[in-house]
Amino acid sequence: MSGDVVVLGTGMHPWGKQGRPFLEYGLAAARAALQDAGLTWPDVQYLVGADTIRNGYPGFVAGASYARALGWTGARIASCYAACASGAQAVDLARTRILAGLCDVALVVGADSAPKGFFKPVGGERPDDPDWLRFRLLGATNPAYFGLYARRRMALHGSTPYDFAAVKVKNARAGALNPMARYRGAVTTEEVLASPVVADPLRLMDICATSDGGAAVVLASRSYARRHAPAGDLVRLAAVSTVTPTFPGTLLELPDFATDSCAAVPPPERPFRAAVAHAAYEEAGLGPAELSLAEVYDLSTAMELDWVEDIGLCPPGEAGKLLRDGVTALGGRVPVNPSGGLASFGEAIPAQAIAQLCELADQLRGRAGPRQVPGAKAGLAANQGLFGHGSAIVVTR
Template sequence: MKAYVAGVGMTKFEKPETRSWQYWDMVREAGEAALADAGIGYADVEQVPVGYCFQPSTAGQRAAYELGLTGIPVYNVNNNCATGSTALMLARQLVEGDAADCVLALGFEKMKKGALGGGADGVARGGAADDGSSASPVARHYEIMAARHGFEMSPPTAQIFGDAAREHMEKYGTTEAQLAAVAAKNHRHSAHNPNAQFRDVYDVAGILASRTVHRPLTKLQCSPTSDGAAAVVVVSQRFAARRGLTGLVEIAGQAMTTDTEESFASGSCIDVVGQPMSREAARQAYDRAGLGIEDVDVIELHDCFSVNELLTYEALGMCAMGESGKLVESGATSYGGRWVVNPSGGLISKGHPLGATGLAQTAELVWQLRGTAGERQVPGARVGLAHNIGLGGAAVVTVLRAV
């Protein structure tokens, strides 16, 4: 049974502590928007997967109860930065598996100011709890990094991706200007997105001039901590027909992969941060959709740091290994090029509330495939691809097709 996106919604992504809202307030806003977009009520929803990283167990119920108290199953989902797309995947599986006709996937995050990964529970991503009582679940990843590059005082996520960038530069001749071109493109795109956390435009020189976080990555090449929520309504074909729903977008193919031996065997940060996972998830998603990268028009991908956008170009098959710097520099991934990548502004500029990110990517693609993205609209977009990745690890690639 096929699964379709019938409705999407999201809040504006905000700098932490900008608004005096609770996480359930943001979920209510995004969830109500998605239900209204689909033209249904919460009473029609049969199951609810809820993604988040920085709240305690059953926070998903507390959030979903703002939409209704109907007694339906609520699942709490945590898969690091791939949490939102994992919630979407569960929703799709429930519908395709004929376990439900209408599922609402929710994702949210309420974060703290500071380096990416600082959350409400006070546990630093990539480190141990404050009392040293528990090792990080990504310790193995950071051990690979430290063995090759050492361990510095900059934020761990910036280090591991920054070290991946240095490896790419050393191996393929990628330049700092090419890395900065990713961020300049995404900041330029976000100027037209009212939901984006940042809407300022910078050129490559401005990106390079911002504060260095971990060489070669500057502040404007790093995604920020963010508050926000997003929601997606997933339905079966029969439910859509029975209710006369319009504006549907088909989930044509989707796959999740996790780390394999390849992630760790080379000792390379390029592999540790997930390029092999992304490549395999893309292959499986293309196979299931019966489509390839040549069929895709618009892409929302996980640019947590500028280098990850370049690594993902290669993983998705947009260019040969080592050619991604030249690809972005050529203009092929912006308006007027072969693809438009991150028309929303991506994580770097739109923001990155971990549990909401994958669902916000889906919302942007649905608007694009419906032709309702306003000034961000990619002309003639019919096929979209979302890529969402989390260290630890999980990579989710979703191919969406206009009906």
């Protein structure tokens, strides 16, 4: 059934730190996606805005904010927030409405104007909020969180800072070819290892920045799309999974951590992040061996290695070997983050998953320029929002 929805258009605003209102980035991306689809705003029947929580009331009602800025047309709208998975859930809302036959064409938009430095809690003091508590009581900023993951990987699989630096080198090489990326310069392993330590063992160049940026896609029913685009140019939105952890494996990415609950309840078949990807595979009717490329959530260099294993490209502990063998680089068998990833873009939270979808669609349409993966037929994008908002998207030709 999911084959009835296609990606008809993609659009982005270049990412960086321009200090402009988020609506400017979102509107630029939306207009670019509409132009790419050969449509105008009045053609859109449904708009979903991925919310930003750092940009005042307009950010909390992003769907209405974009509709107002584009011009009131009576289009139906929705807004959603799921941390870094916001864009994927926005895509899922639009896809579901098309599958239900309630509309034929939908616009999905996400954009952010991020503060300088690393993210911090918003909304004032909230002592009953575990996110606020992790910052205030534990001092566990996001980079500290990433550093713990990296240390865990080193302990379990023998990864080294050189492995982590190699991820940055690979992604920077791809990002240098992407006109939408914020960072477009190649880097060396030595430069990564010489950058300041932020959260041992991770250095500044191991961790993604916070960014401004926007991304948008136009989705449509296949019957509608056939009337507006050449059949050979259509990319099928084959699956969207937005899953949560399964009890008792509720410590998210720590499947090897035993709890008392495991004595009473069998652990889930797969750890959380692997379950996110495999839910999408199951819906799409394909497996990791059939992927031409993948966009994964490289908040840190070490985390990309974890995701490579979680989406099934190799067994646990072997992502470093794939990297060293060039399998996940441009020109390799399954390029990972051919866009340049968050290493090259930084985090613009509501736009991230939508930007991943833009890259997949552009690759499958043969429009990625010097980053093009030859003969790309299937791609997966995966990320995760805080509190167990897992998301994965699969597209096929």
